[in-house]
Amino acid sequence: MISVQEAKSHILATIPVLYAEFMPLGEAVGHVLADDLLAPLALPPFRQSSMDGYAVHHADITQANTALPVVAESRAGTEVPLVLERGTAVHILTGAPVPDGATAVVMREKVRRAGDMATIELYPVIENENVRSVGQQIKKGDVALPKGTYLTPGSVGFLAGLNITTVKVYRKPSVGILVTGDELVQPDGASSGGVPSGGEGTLRFGQIYESSSAMLAAVLRAEGITDIMIRYVADDAPATVAALRELAEENDVVLSTGGVSVGDYDYVGTSLEEIGVETVFYKVRQRPGKPLFFGRNDDTFIFALPGNPAATLVCYYQYVLPALRLMSGRKDCFLPKLKLPITHAFSFKGERDEFLKATATTTTVTPLEGQESFVLRSFAMANALIYLPSTQNSVQPGDLVEAHLLPFFC
């Protein structure tokens, strides 16, 4: 059994970055740039007014209430370049080209207009006031965004403004999910196109509705991963081998749920061995999620996640999510952490590190009722996990603890 930190170090040391591909800008949000992107043009491309008002030569305004004749108008979108003669003013709109020879724009609130005359109330007028210079945001040829940038909606807007419509980004992994367990039944609506059956459904004694494939598909989609293949098998060795082989051949990452512990019908471990998966680690000193397995088969990375659903999701957030992010070119792969005062006392045996389902604000964190690993009710309300190393096995209200913020924190 290895420690949480050792398990994370193994992930960092084993997971490669996938190859890059060209992608339309509109689809690239959430991806990481694989090359520096250079600005093909300057922004702004011409001198722009940042106010509605009057373009003037600042030195013509020698005192408050200087009157100037208004000789022309510059509107946003005009394709006609204007030249300002000294001693005149041009009516100008926000975003419009500033005429050559004009050195400032006086906002209209500081100007009285009567007929063709504009009286500038402001004095002095500062050179370049309300004028955006060519390349003030970025110069042509400068690095617009460096390799490794995680593309946000802000990045997409910035690049669109630079006329960049295709970007080279790291590919996101495809993920295969294998669900094992004789007791599992798909929710009734799942096989009828989502039409709800209502009531208690059609469960027979000893069965439960299967929840982990829906949960994993949901967290993967939230990460922008859409290439997802799901297979369901009973607790049967040949079926498990066949499904794992198919998923490993077709995907970059395989996640299995259940069947990884020491039970007589837990076939995942032996099946992984049979298809030749090389073990990186098996069993981590943590609760929940002790029987976690991580291995590789050529270029496919396999996580056998423990079956208890809260253990499945904790292992996803702590190990699988970082691996998926690393493959997609992200460096900041782990959940963000905050040191926060805990609101309630909590103690545990201290043989393994603990991850607690919790709700965090920016100032405190509260462990939720229902920490057992079969309980998802608490996870349904959690926006954080509290990480308590085994050395911190008794905490009092106000003690600082490490809170890992889930992607849905806010």
Ligand SMILES: Nc1nc2c(c(=O)[nH]1)N[C@H]1C(S)=C(S)[C@@H](COP(=O)(O)OP(=O)(O)OC[C@H]3O[C@@H](n4cnc5c(N)ncnc54)[C@H](O)[C@@H]3O)O[C@H]1N2
């Ligand atoms: N003798 C021991 N027994 C167990 C140990 C141990 O060390 N010695 N470890 C326990 C721990 S910790 C965990 S976690 C589980 C993990 O076992 P498996 O990965 O083999 O999981 P299963 O036995 O298949 O399932 C556990 C539990 O979760 C439910 N489950 C599984 N898959 C799903 C799903 N897709 N949707 C909903 N629920 C699911 C399953 O019905 C079981 O209740 O082993 C302990 N036992």
Ligand code: MOO
């Ligand atoms: O992973 Mo188990 O859930 O530690 O109980």
